Amino acid sequence: DGPSIAVVGVTGAVGQEFLQVLHDRDFPYRSIKMLASKRSAGKKQEFEGHEYVVEELTEGSFDDVDIALFSAGGSISKKFGPAAVNAGAIVVDNSSAFRMDKDIPLVVPEVNPEALNGIKVGNGKGALIANPNCSTIIALVAATPLHKAAKVKRMVVSTYQAASGAGAAAMAELEQQTREVLAGQPPTCNIFSQQYAFNIFSHNASVLENGYNEEEMKMVKETHKIWNDSSVKVTATCIRVPVMRAHAESINLQFESPLDEDTAREILQNAPGVVVIDDRERNRFPTPLEASNKDDVAVGRIRRDISQDGNWGMPVP
Numbered sequence: 317d318g319p320s321i322a323v324v325g326v327t328g329a330v331g332q333e334f335l336q337v338l339h340d341r342d343f344p345y346r347s348i349k350m351l352a353s354k355r356s357a358g359k360k361q362e363f364e365g366h367e368y369v370v371e372e373l374t375e376g377s378f379d380d381v382d383i384a385l386f387s388a389g390g391s392i393s394k395k396f397g398p399a400a401v402n403a404g405a406i407v408v409d410n411s412s413a414f415r416m417d418k419d420i421p422l423v424v425p426e427v428n429p430e431a432l433n434g435i436k437v438g439n440g441k442g443a444l445i446a447n448p449n450c451s452t453i454i455a456l457v458a459a460t461p462l463h464k465a466a467k468v469k470r471m472v473v474s475t476y477q478a479a480s481g482a483g484a485a486a487m488a489e490l491e492q493q494t495r496e497v498l499a500g501q502p503p504t505c506n507i508f509s510q511q512y513a514f515n516i517f518s519h520n521a522s523v524l525e526n527g528y529n530e531e532e533m534k535m536v537k538e539t540h541k542i543w544n545d546s547s548v549k550v551t552a553t554c555i556r557v558p559v560m561r562a563h564a565e566s567i568n569l570q571f572e573s574p575l576d577e578d579t580a581r582e583i584l585q586n587a588p589g590v591v592v593i594d595d596r597e598r599n600r601f602p603t604p605l606e607a608s609n610k611d612d613v614a615v616g617r618i619r620r621d622i623s624q625d626g627n628w629g630m631p632v633p
């Protein structure tokens with residue numbers, strides 16, 4: 317038994333991750349539909365020992381579907397998400413299409429599960445749930461437990477985002493460029509407009525009038541919505557780095573109430589979805605390679621911001 321599932325955008329990087337997570341978590345489903353564009357329809361998709369044929373996504377794809385996982389871009393979510401909801405499905409949308417819609421819950425299960433209140437799978441009453449941007453999720457899985465303890469006044473985030481955030485083609489381009497550059501050949505730049513291998517650059521999202529790019533503004537706006545508090549001062553700088561998977565972030569938090577380093581570390585060690593890797597002796601802290609293909613957010617370099625202290629935070633002799 318279990319719910320019937322549809323995966324929309326199944327051939328993309330996130331679509332494949334949907335299947336991986338369903339498998340890893342042994343999710344109980346009674347049936348699964350693999351949906352994609354006309355271009356991918358007919359392709360074979362192996363999953364848990366069965367061979368499925370990818371079907372073309374249509375408005376009628378969601379009859380008898382209980383849960384529809386979408387990651388096929390905002391326009392597809394806008395076009396087909398409501399049809400899935402009307403057919404009674406619970407839609408989990410990975411695109412940015414509905415994230416800032418006031419009537420749509422923007423949810424990180426480890427952070428604000430209460431936003432799902434009233435939504436129930438299988439009762440025939442459809443609903444749409446928006447999944448935040450990946451860089452927002454990572455930041456808030458770590459910052460929210462501290463926010464609940466001492467209320468964040470200001471959050472300054474710098475991200476180091478992997479190729480995976482730009483999709484399977486970007487990951488393939490990074491590998492191709494790395495080979496080309498090592499062979500002394502000019503890099504192939506189809507996905508990004510500049511060399512990515514052995515390079516870093518400001519995130520490829522459009523830059524807005526305020527000088528921030530769309531990725532940075534997603535972090536600001538989504539944090540305010542998820543924390544239901546637009547008084548928190550949030551600023552972000554998002555960078556693309558030549559790493560295949562797993563975004564990294566540097567987060568500086570200023571709190572309304574005092575919070576010492578040891579208390580912060582203890583809170584994080586007990587936080588849902590967080591693993592603390594903070595070994596100063598051995599200089600071992602989280603890395604994208606170790607965090608790849610894992611669901612937890614790895615947190616390290618937990619320390620007091622010495623700009624707040626005399627003597628650079630060092631013990632006074």
Ligand code: 2RA
Nearest residue numbers: 449450451477481482
């Ligand atoms: C990125 N977070 O990394 C965005 C979208 N996945 O490009």
